Amino acid sequence: MNDETALIARAVDGDKAALEQVVRLLQDPLYRLALRMVWRPADAEDATQEILIRVVTRLSSWRAEAKLLTWAYRIGVNYLLNLRRQTPQEVRELSLDEFRDSLVDGLATADYTGPEASLLVNEVRLTCSQAVLQCLERAERIAFVLGEVFELSSTEAAWILEVTPAAYRKRLERARRRIQAFLNSTCGLVNDNAFCRCAKRVDKAVAVGRVDPRQPALATHPVSGRGVEEAAVQLHDLHDAAAVFRAHPDYAAPKAKTDAVLALLNSGRFPLLK
Numbered sequence: 001m002n003d004e005t006a007l008i009a010r011a012v013d014g015d016k017a018a019l020e021q022v023v024r025l026l027q028d029p030l031y032r033l034a035l036r037m038v039w040r041p042a043d044a045e046d047a048t049q050e051i052l053i054r055v056v057t058r059l060s061s062w063r064a065e066a067k068l069l070t071w072a073y074r075i076g077v078n079y080l081l082n083l084r085r086q087t088p089q090e091v092r093e094l095s096l097d098e099f100r101d102s103l104v105d106g107l108a109t110a111d112y113t114g115p116e117a118s119l120l121v122n123e124v125r126l127t128c129s130q131a132v133l134q135c136l137e138r139a140e141r142i143a144f145v146l147g148e149v150f151e152l153s154s155t156e157a158a159w160i161l162e163v164t165p166a167a168y169r170k171r172l173e174r175a176r177r178r179i180q181a182f183l184n185s186t187c188g189l190v191n192d193n194a195f196c197r198c199a200k201r202v203d204k205a206v207a208v209g210r211v212d213p214r215q216p217a218l219a220t221h222p223v224s225g226r227g228v229e230e231a232a233v234q235l236h237d238l239h240d241a242a243a244v245f246r247a248h249p250d251y252a253a254p255k256a257k258t259d260a261v262l263a264l265l266n267s268g269r270f271p272l273l274k
Contacts, residue, residue, distance in 0.1 A: 004068045012060045020262055022059070023052060026072050028224045030055075031253035033073060036145045036245075037080045037138070039087045039130050041217055045257045047083065051076040052261045066159055073146075074160045081138050089134035096135045096182040103128075103186060103196050106204030111197070119219050122228050123211050125189070125198045126218035129244050131210075132182065140175035147172045148179075148242040176241075183241045190241055218248070225250030 010018035030051050035044035055072045062071055089099070112121065133141050146157040147168075158168035183190040188197045205211040219228050228249045235247035 002064075005064055008059055008062055008068065011056075016266060019056065019265060022056065022068075023258060023262055023265075026055060026069060027052065027253040027258050028250070029069055030072060030076050032251050033076050033145070033150075034080060035251060036130070036133060036149060037141060038083065038085070039089075039134050041221065043085065043087075045254055047080060048253055049257050049261055051079050052258075053264065054079060056261075056265055066156075070152075070156055070160060074162070077142055077146075077160055081142060087134045089131060094135055096132070096178060099131065099135050100182060100186050103201065106201075106207070107196065108200040108203055111199035112202035114202070116213065117199075117202075119216060120202045120206070120211060120213060121199045122232065123216040123219040124201050124205050125232075125244075126228075126248060127205070127210055128198070128201070129248070130218070132179065133245070135182075136175055136178065140171060140178070143168060143171040144175040144179060144245075148176065149245045151246075180241045183244060187244065189235060189244055218251075221249065222252045222254070223249045224252035 007018055007021060011022050027048065031044060031048045034047040034051065035041065038044050038047055051072075055075050058075065062068065065071070066074075088094075111117075114120075133145070136144065142161070143157065146152045146160060147154070152160075154165045154169050154172070157172070158165040161168060163171075184194065185191075186194050186196050188194050202211070206213055226249050231247045231249045235243045
């Protein structure tokens with residue numbers, strides 16, 4: 001019996017310490033998955049709580065056909081693809097072309113040099129890459145996140161999405177082409193000849209409310225590994241489209257939400273299925 005199998009067996013048998021270990025093991029990866037799909041941290045927190053409850057209450061059905069996290073991703077992806085709540089881009093049905101046009105509007109002639117310049121430039125970069133993802137329809141977005149951001153193999157990603165590897169690769173390639181074309185024509189981080197620069201978007205992003213200078217949502221987000229600056233090094237080293245999306249810090253799920261999940265599970269309202 002391997003470590004994961006033994007851990008799940010203990011959790012299903014009612015070992016509260018094992019149950020907590022499962023939740024702590026999965027919380028951050030599932031939160032990062034949710035954040036890439038729903039954009040805003042508050043919405044990602046709510047989604048992660050729901051996904052964790054679904055995962056834990058189905059632990060007895062896990063048969064080690066995939067790694068525990070991969071299996072949890074399948075449950076999370078199914079929840080996120082069917083989520084009724086829409087992101088702002090989904091509500092507006094904003095396309096990548098329309099988003100590109102919006103970035104031209106209000107682009108400053110010089111880099112932002114005001115208070116907390118580095119922090120706010122990072123916030124613009126992180127927020128913008130999140131917004132780009134939301135311009136993809138959900139099936140393409142999740143294919144891109146699994147393959148290009150999380151760097152899962154096509155076999156793993158196809159299993160999560162319950163499609164054939166060939167179908168997954170076709171979906172990923174479609175998303176990859178759209179993202180690459182957008183960034184090549186727009187983003188100075190990928191193409192030196194592209195028009196948009198994060199440091200020239202700060203004033204406009206603040207003015208329209210995309211960035212809150214008093215409380216940046218992503219640049220100051222708690223992390224469980226890489227921070228903002230460490231992640232940004234990867235972007236400048238690789239200088240490609242996928243790196244723009246991978247160069248986010250290792251966001252950590254809020255402890256309060258995780259504690260709330262554990263409290264619910266320990267309350268007896270969500271018994272494990274033995």
